Amino acid sequence: MTATAPGGHAPSRFWDDRAPSRRCDWIDQLRGWAVIVMIEVHVVNVWLQSGLRPDWLNYLNGLVAPSFTMAAGYSLVISTFKTDGTLRPFWPDTARRLGFILLCAYALHAPGITAADWTVLNTAQKARELFKVDVLQCIVFSLLILQGLARLVRNPRVFTALALAIAIFVPLVSPHLWATGVADGLWLPLRGLFNGNTDRGVSALFPLFPWIAFPAFGAFLGGLYRHLRVEPVDGKARWSEAKFLAALAGVGLVLLIWGSATQQSWLWGGKWIQENGVWMLHSRTGAFTYSELGAIANTTLPSVAARVGWILLGGTLMGAIELVRPRWSGPNPIKAASAESLLLYMLHLNMLFSVLLAPAVIALTGLGWGTLGWPGTLLLTAAVIGLNLWAGVAWQKVRQTPERMRWLQHKAVAILGVWFVVGGWWTFRHFLQSPELAKEPYRFLNAARVRKGLPPTPDGLCRDPQEYFREAERNRMHLSEGARADLTRQILARGESR
Numbered sequence: 001m002t003a004t005a006p007g008g009h010a011p012s013r014f015w016d017d018r019a020p021s022r023r024c025d026w027i028d029q030l031r032g033w034a035v036i037v038m039i040e041v042h043v044v045n046v047w048l049q050s051g052l053r054p055d056w057l058n059y060l061n062g063l064v065a066p067s068f069t070m071a072a073g074y075s076l077v078i079s080t081f082k083t084d085g086t087l088r089p090f091w092p093d094t095a096r097r098l099g100f101i102l103l104c105a106y107a108l109h110a111p112g113i114t115a116a117d118w119t120v121l122n123t124a125q126k127a128r129e130l131f132k133v134d135v136l137q138c139i140v141f142s143l144l145i146l147q148g149l150a151r152l153v154r155n156p157r158v159f160t161a162l163a164l165a166i167a168i169f170v171p172l173v174s175p176h177l178w179a180t181g182v183a184d185g186l187w188l189p190l191r192g193l194f195n196g197n198t199d200r201g202v203s204a205l206f207p208l209f210p211w212i213a214f215p216a217f218g219a220f221l222g223g224l225y226r227h228l229r230v231e232p233v234d235g236k237a238r239w240s241e242a243k244f245l246a247a248l249a250g251v252g253l254v255l256l257i258w259g260s261a262t263q264q265s266w267l268w269g270g271k272w273i274q275e276n277g278v279w280m281l282h283s284r285t286g287a288f289t290y291s292e293l294g295a296i297a298n299t300t301l302p303s304v305a306a307r308v309g310w311i312l313l314g315g316t317l318m319g320a321i322e323l324v325r326p327r328w329s330g331p332n333p334i335k336a337a338s339a340e341s342l343l344l345y346m347l348h349l350n351m352l353f354s355v356l357l358a359p360a361v362i363a364l365t366g367l368g369w370g371t372l373g374w375p376g377t378l379l380l381t382a383a384v385i386g387l388n389l390w391a392g393v394a395w396q397k398v399r400q401t402p403e404r405m406r407w408l409q410h411k412a413v414a415i416l417g418v419w420f421v422v423g424g425w426w427t428f429r430h431f432l433q434s435p436e437l438a439k440e441p442y443r444f445l446n447a448a449r450v451r452k453g454l455p456p457t458p459d460g461l462c463r464d465p466q467e468y469f470r471e472a473e474r475n476r477m478h479l480s481e482g483a484r485a486d487l488t489r490q491i492l493a494r495g496e497s498r
């Protein structure tokens with residue numbers, strides 16, 4: 001969404017310019033940069049050697065998903081309510097778009113997109129992983145709930161107030177839903193909506209509690225922006241863009257200070273009481289065991305508030321820069337990343353996990369998990385980000401010619417169909433020849449081990465780290481000391497878990 005602040009005005013004019021907004025720059029910039037940092041997160045998490053990532057980077061990376069989901073809620077209000085307060089229809093455009101995003105979400109956690117993945121390379125655990133709730137599922141389910149609320153109340157101001165109530169209420173109750181055993185045994189497609197505790201080997205990454213709080217707060221901000229910057233009164237908006245950004249920064253600062261100051265005491269301030277032989281901390285959050293306290297640390301209201309505060313301050317800075325910067329000709333890769341966020345999300349994940357981390361590719365490059373230091377990781381990060389931004393800009397150009405876009409889409413579907421038939425079989429062949437390197441308990445592994453003269457194991461996975469390293473060396477896989485240590489722990493843990 002892009003604001004209408006005209007370039008070339010004196011700074012004082014920005015504060016007084018109350019031309020109604022057609023787009024919102026700060027949320028566009030926030031979404032675009034969130035996509036870029038998201039790519040960095042995945043590249044660094046995959047290839048950087050363990051122990052090299054600083055705490056500040058972990059915290060920064062942890063702001064990506066809240067930014068992404070909050071931007072989704074923000075945009076929902078602007079796209080759902082017309083200027084006169086009436087609702088745009090849900091069907092067909094919105095319903096189809098959300099349905100497509102949900103299809104992409106589940107496709108990413110499916111056993112694969114090839115016949116080989118669904119047959120010889122499938123496992124019971126991989127089939128259950130289909131129902132893992134990730135960020136796209138969280139966004140779609142959150143937006144469906146907010147869409148339902150908007151169509152129930154049919155009033156943008158009432159909806160804005162209710163969205164804020166949801167954003168506050170959800171983090172207040174979320175810690176209780178993360179208590180041990182809550183929601184365990186529920187139907188697996190619904191189980192992950194409640195918490196991220198492991199059940200049947202599946203752990204939701206972004207359950208609705210507390211993650212719906214971020215799109216709900218985004219919807220609240222979107223409602224305010226619509227009221228203050230979009231709705232005209234006598235042909236003018238109520239506030240200028242600069243005034244809105246200043247207020248946004250003030251809200252962000254208050255949330256950051258309050259959240260950071262109270263987060264520790266909110267969770268850990270209280271009294272330990274032994275109940276039926278179990279020590280529990282009774283605090284304003286509730287009564288929880290020590291292990292539960294670690295799980296709920298990011299679900300509390302102060303934790304959510306602090307992250308929202310950082311996001312608002314960052315978004316304000318982006319919006320202010322966009323408000324005053326000179327306008328250059330040519331494509332804008334940040335806005336392209338924002339507009340094509342789903343494309344870049346799907347593209348970079350498949351590039352990393354389906355191509356660069358394919359066993360056959362690792363055998364050629366030696367670039368497996370945790371094999372690079374900072375120089376190599378930064379170089380690879382820049383390359384992956386650059387390629388994805390190029391794809392976003394290129395697809396923006398393609399969109400300008402709908403006939404060409406549809407032709408390319410049809411060709412892509414055809415290629416995907418061919419790939420479903422022929423893809424994945426070399427991975428099957430790779431593990432037939434090197435069953436020692438498998439990390440999933442495929443059914444054919446023990447037969448492959450017997451053919452190589454190796455003893456069978458309960459699940460076909462190797463139990464001897466040296467067995468793995470010998471085969472890795474034969475496949476010219478270069479493993480750092482950190483990667484070897486991690487692999488040793490993983491392989492030895494297989495025997496301990498039986």
